[in-house]
Amino acid sequence: MSNISFDYSNSFLEKHEIENAREIVLAAHKKLHEKTGAGKDFLGWIDYPVNYDKYEFERIKKAAQKIRNDTDVFLVVGIGGSYLGARAAIEALCHSFYNMLSKDRKNGPDIIFVGNNISGTYLKHLMEVIEGKDISINIISKSGTTTEPAIAFRILKAYMEDKYGKNEARKRIYATTDKSKGALRELSNKEGYETFIIPDDVGGRFSVFTPVGMLPIAVAGLDIESMIEGAKDGRQEYMEEDIHKNCCYQYAAIRNILYNRGKSIEVLVNYEPSLHYISEWWKQLYGESEGKDGKGIFPAAVDFSTDLHSMGQYLQDGTRHLFETVLNIERAKEDIEIIEDKANLDDLNYLSGRTMDYVNKKAFIGTLFAHVDGSVPNLIINIPKMDEYYFGKLIYFFEKACGISGYILGVNPFNQPGVESYKRNMFALLGKPGYEELQEELKKRI
Numbered sequence: 001m002s003n004i005s006f007d008y009s010n011s012f013l014e015k016h017e018i019e020n021a022r023e024i025v026l027a028a029h030k031k032l033h034e035k036t037g038a039g040k041d042f043l044g045w046i047d048y049p050v051n052y053d054k055y056e057f058e059r060i061k062k063a064a065q066k067i068r069n070d071t072d073v074f075l076v077v078g079i080g081g082s083y084l085g086a087r088a089a090i091e092a093l094c095h096s097f098y099n100m101l102s103k104d105r106k107n108g109p110d111i112i113f114v115g116n117n118i119s120g121t122y123l124k125h126l127m128e129v130i131e132g133k134d135i136s137i138n139i140i141s142k143s144g145t146t147t148e149p150a151i152a153f154r155i156l157k158a159y160m161e162d163k164y165g166k167n168e169a170r171k172r173i174y175a176t177t178d179k180s181k182g183a184l185r186e187l188s189n190k191e192g193y194e195t196f197i198i199p200d201d202v203g204g205r206f207s208v209f210t211p212v213g214m215l216p217i218a219v220a221g222l223d224i225e226s227m228i229e230g231a232k233d234g235r236q237e238y239m240e241e242d243i244h245k246n247c248c249y250q251y252a253a254i255r256n257i258l259y260n261r262g263k264s265i266e267v268l269v270n271y272e273p274s275l276h277y278i279s280e281w282w283k284q285l286y287g288e289s290e291g292k293d294g295k296g297i298f299p300a301a302v303d304f305s306t307d308l309h310s311m312g313q314y315l316q317d318g319t320r321h322l323f324e325t326v327l328n329i330e331r332a333k334e335d336i337e338i339i340e341d342k343a344n345l346d347d348l349n350y351l352s353g354r355t356m357d358y359v360n361k362k363a364f365i366g367t368l369f370a371h372v373d374g375s376v377p378n379l380i381i382n383i384p385k386m387d388e389y390y391f392g393k394l395i396y397f398f399e400k401a402c403g404i405s406g407y408i409l410g411v412n413p414f415n416q417p418g419v420e421s422y423k424r425n426m427f428a429l430l431g432k433p434g435y436e437e438l439q440e441e442l443k444k445r446i
């Protein structure tokens with residue numbers, strides 16, 4: 001059976017260098033699996049694909065079916081790990097123009113992500129387009145106190161109660177949050193919303209397979225069983241201790257070797273626009289996990305061939321502090337043939353009979369050789385096809401590699417203390433009670 005594979009033959013590294021990393025990878029593996037490393041209270045994601053609450057999973061499927069039947073527009077309110085995984089899955093796996101398909105064709109609601117910014121324009125425009133439509137909301141927040149989704153939800157909740165009355169609104173609002181603490185938990189209990197639980201030991205960026213991802217993904221009509229199956233197989237395969245037999249650990253080790261050689265930026269590359277949000281999700285996973293204590297690879301991403309016409313020059317010829325990791329989907333979901341044109345005014349007849357994916361793959365190989373010739377190490381993750389199963393496996397691949405890579409780097413991959421700084425300043429500037437002293441300090445700087 002085909003499988004996800006990892007090719008580092010264009011990394012400028014030799015096999016013996018991987019061998020040299022064997023011990024350090026093994027140490028990281030032990031820390032992770034024996035739960036002895038920093039952040040050990042946040043390792044619930046490792047076994048989640050086998051340990052998940054099966055009863056809750058059934059409730060998710062039931063809620064998703066109800067939403068698919070009674071909703072025109074499903075609003076997913078959340079930020080960071082509380083929306084990126086679901087968005088990545090829906091964009092990678094559904095039709096490229098999902099929201100524009102007729103309701104009959106997609107047999108479910110439009111899905112719109114909200115609460116991931118503080119733009120009044122975005123929310124106002126959203127409220128204009130949902131007017132007259134049947135709405136359901138999934139508010140997702142582990143802490144239950146994050147400002148962006150909380151503001152959006154306050155406004156949307158009032159809109160729903162005004163539109164449907166409190167009783168019906170309550171039946172159309174689903175909350176995904178902590179089992180016992182946080183403002184959202186309290187509010188949900190008081191209002192009587194159906195709730196789904198984000199386990200204590202799973203951080204936001206590792207939560208795709210929890211209800212955080214599963215409810216919106218199921219509402220999109222995707223097969224969440226198959227996705228979990230992919231994650232489950234990934235869990236099994238990527239717990240192999242021997243680096244030579246574990247492509248996930250090879251990726252974790254090699255990115256650290258390259259980092260130690262001055263390659264401080266990793267650029268995740270795709271050749272399918274539908275993978276854009278996988279990159280956004282990946283950026284949070286690695287950025288929040290590794291960017292701390294004055295170190296860490298900066299995770300960046302490009303969509304090719306689009307960005308070859310904007311970032312291609314830099315990648316080919318700019319500062320040599322980067323490496324690329326390419327997501328190569330071996331079998332495109334759809335393809336289209338390039339037709340013959342008798343007049344050939346565009347000089348494209350040399351491609352007649354070829355398909356667009358054929359051209360895309362040549363663009364990939366051509367770019368790979370060019371960038372390698374330009375001294376950019378290239379790592380390739382081959383994915384047989386983009387379906388629910390391989391999506392689940394790929395997400396698990398990156399999560400596991402991230403835990404290992406963070407331990408190799410010597411950081412706690414499971415906290416994000418740096419994110420608090422902007423929040424404190426913002427709260428002080430907004431006059432939130434408890435921030436008076438900082439407010440005075442910041443006022444002097446304005």
Ligand SMILES: O=P(O)(O)OC[C@H]1O[C@](O)(CO)[C@@H](O)[C@@H]1O
Pocket residue numbers: 079080081082140141142143144145146149204205288416419
């Ligand atoms: O689910 P929550 O608690 O609203 O957090 C959303 C996101 O905000 C962060 O906590 C950073 O502020 C991320 O780690 C998290 O994914």
